[in-house]
Amino acid sequence: MKKNSIEKKRYAMVIDLRRCIGCHTCSVACKAENRVPLGVYRSWVKIIEKGNYPNISRHFLPTLCNQCDHPPCVINCPVQATWKLEDGIVIIDEHRCIGCKYCLASCPYNARHINPLIPIVQKCYFCHHRVNAGLEPACVEACPARARIFGDLNNPQGEVAKLLSKLPFQVLKPEMGTYPQVYYIGADLDAMDPFAGRKGWI
């Protein structure tokens, strides 16, 4: 391990689904903070129900950009309009984006969208403006159940590193080789599977 990689920040998010109550506060906070237009979302909560009465359960999956370590969107952007910052956050230069939509097609997480008002690609960027100012992302701060925990993965004393060292966790689509940096504790496999609950879809 390189010497400076310990000092380097690597922002990550842990979503503790044992705590999530599916209230959509994170989605609303994100919309308000980032002025996300109608019809598109940078963070949303997928909800599934499974089982037969009386053995039923409901599972949530808050979804956002995974700030991958090997982001396909960055590799495929032809104009370097999106790149990875030193602290691990993938951002978009909205003045450089030409709107070719190749990143939308490359993202395995459906995290990117075209802004319907200004034709430009946007996505979650861990509220980088807030993080730079020493605050937490809006969804983390607004979550009433404290299910979202944000912090520096390289800080061994931080809550993110502690949770990930102690508890079993999952990431979305690890087979894609993207090394996502949003970690889920207690996520349900069927909630993470795009095809579960879509029996008729072919």
Next chain:
Amino acid sequence: MDINVIYNVEHEIHIGTPIALYFYLTGLSAGSFIISTFAYGFGMIKYKPLGKIGVVMATLLLVIAPMILLIDLAQPLRFWHLILYLRITSPITWGTFLLSLYPINCMIYGYFMFKGDLKRTKIFGLIGIPLALMVHGYTGFILALGKARVLWNTAIMPPIFLVSAMVSGLAMMILVVIIKDYFIQRGKEHDPTLIYGLSKLLVASIVLDLILIGIDLSVLLTSHTEAYIAALMLLKGSFSHLFLGVEVFIGALVPLFLLLFPLTKRWVPAIAIASVLTMIGILAMRYIMVVGGLSIPLS
């Protein structure tokens, strides 16, 4: 166990028919360029009448095709970013340069051909062949490197695109020759062996195309869950009519029958019908790849 999705968000991907059409036109262009080099690059005298038509079609189509790309951009006025801020890992960047070099080479090649300078025509024809292959091969890479989409992310995508380009290019050239011989220069005497030669090549490339599609499908069917679902989507799902009906049956099997059946294989109207059907089939293939590939849910 019953599973119901109560709430989910799926962002609309605004990529569709224009991009499929763009892939189709570059395919036609690459195909007709390669046919035009049969005579002027490799010295096959039989195909000499196709040289000039081929290069004109190749250049015209490659002027129209990037226009579709520009219109499809959300910010068309920023197209110059592609040259100024290029990222070499992106296949679109490769395309930026190929789509500039290839039409220039086509024009130089055409200029020497019309001037009658056979030696230089041959040089630029031979330079143009790898360019034509790359200009269409890179569109296969655009899909193959979009790794989120299971229908696209396969190593066989560039070869499929090249072979289908050859299929559609040959079909278009047959139609062009038929229109030239039987409509524009009706009074003149003409030699149908050229059409027969092209139709033989068309048969070979349709068969190769079908083989590649079969390989792709059989791997999809035996690969991971998502790939299996993508294969089912083509075979009995929402794109099955387009895939089995238009691409495979109307676009490949019916033309193969018309071009091989002894009663119709020497009959020019049948060859014309076969060519039209093949072109429709390849257009359907482009549409299925682009739109069908994007329709598979991710979240």
